[in-house]
Amino acid sequence: MLTIHKYIRAKSIEEAYELCQNRSSVVLGGMLWLKMQNRTVDYAIDLCDLGLNLIEDKGDEIHIGAMVSLRQLEINPILNEYTQNAIRESVKNIVGVQFRNLATVGGSLFGRYGFSDVLTIFMALDAYVELYHGGIIPIQEFAAMPITKDILVRVIIKKVPLQIKYMSQRNTKTDFPVLTCAISKLNNNYLCVIGARPLKAIVFEDEKGYLDNGITEETVKSFVNDIAEQLVLGSNLRGSKEYRRRIAKVLIKRALMALDKEANHGN
Ligand SMILES: Cc1cc2nc3c(=O)[nH]c(=O)nc-3n(C[C@H](O)[C@H](O)[C@H](O)COP(=O)(O)OP(=O)(O)OC[C@H]3O[C@@H](n4cnc5c(N)ncnc54)[C@H](O)[C@@H]3O)c2cc1C
Structure with a gap:
């Protein structure tokens, strides 16, 4: 349980920042993660009056x-x-x-x-x-x-010219993801982000230019294999790293194909 000695609704971001320098303080968001922690804090700093909900x-x-x-x-x-x-x-x-x-x-x-x-x-x-x-x-x-x-x-x-697709794999619908994948094309540059590895999300760019000549079975295969080789993955109770590598290949391919389909055929 989280035990709070003093709850403060900050009147400015400056005040919130100064208060949070105290070692025994915590900034409150929705408290969904915090409430699961077992700790005691002197100050809980609420940002709810600062107009940051827009x-x-x-x-x-x-x-x-x-x-x-x-x-x-x-x-x-x-x-x-x-x-x-x-x-x-x-x-x-x-x-x-x-x-x-x-x-x-x-x-x-x-x-x-x-x-x-x-x-x-x-x-x-x-x-x-x-x-x-x-x-x-x-x-x-x-x-x-x-x-x-x-x-x-x-x-x-x-804001830049953008195409983007997001996909995730979950063992059950509302569980934590086994793997997340987002592909974006920003100003003509592709970004491929893989998260829930289960490490922090990581970004790959198309440094070797595999996709420069368009999205085809061949170019996608080269891009996917290149990322799959570099990708550092781990295992946990939701999936092994070997399983995650297979899933990563599938999600990257699906996201790229879907992105291309929408760009060229508008659906
Ligand atoms: C059961 C469960 C399932 C979940 N499943 C998923 C999932 O599938 N996918 C997913 O992406 N996420 C998932 N989450 C994470 C969830 O979406 C939230 O990200 C998480 O609960 C924290 O959000 P919160 O607003 O409740 O933050 P809090 O719990 O209030 O705070 C979390 C941390 O952030 C700090 N903090 C909050 N706001 C600020 C700020 N403005 N500045 C500085 N520090 C700040 C707090 O001090 C604390 O350390 C899950 C969480 C739970 C509990």
Whole structure:
């Protein structure tokens, strides 16, 4: 059980940041992960009064506040139009609607969980994370950083010409994923993100240019095999690394084919 000595609704992000420097403090998201921990903290810092529960279209950027819920991501028309519903696809199997109404974007990203659908999709969107102290940094860099005492303020998506597909493999519909896969084509560059390895999501680019001449059975095969060779995977109770490697090949191929089909045939 999480025991809290003092609950504080921060009046500014600056106040939240200063309070969270205390070793015995915790920032609250939806508390779905936190409530499972067995620890005692002096201060629990709630960001709920800071207007961070908005998804805003800023013209060439989309800003997503840290307190936006996963359900807001799922049903937001701006995000779904921009991502061709990939954002909905990425979160729709996370437990259930009531859970997704509580779980936040900040809480889902800050822990950089090795099972995260949320980290996978934002990496494929080449998003940026705004930290109060650490500033605006690419999400890839954020994912690789150690966890520090900072506040995740918002996620920033820079709008570019985009095609994206999200897929995951689960043993049962609402369980943690065995593997996640997102393929995006941003400004003509392909990104392939594999998560729930069960390690933090990782990004691959088409450095060898396999897809430069289009999506065909041959080019996809070369791209898939190249990634499968480099991919570091682990085993856990949901699947062995050998199983995950097979699944990775299938999901990358399916996502690429689906992306190409939509781009060329519009369905
Ligand atoms: C049973 C269960 C099943 C799940 N299944 C999946 C799944 O299939 N796929 C998936 O992707 N995820 C899954 N999750 C994770 C879930 O979606 C949330 O990511 C997780 O619960 C944390 O979100 P939260 O808002 O509740 O954060 P909290 O539990 O409140 O916080 C989590 C951590 O983030 C910190 N934090 C929160 N907000 C901020 C902020 N703005 N700045 C700095 N630090 C912050 C907290 O201090 C804490 O350390 C699952 C979780 C549970 C409990």
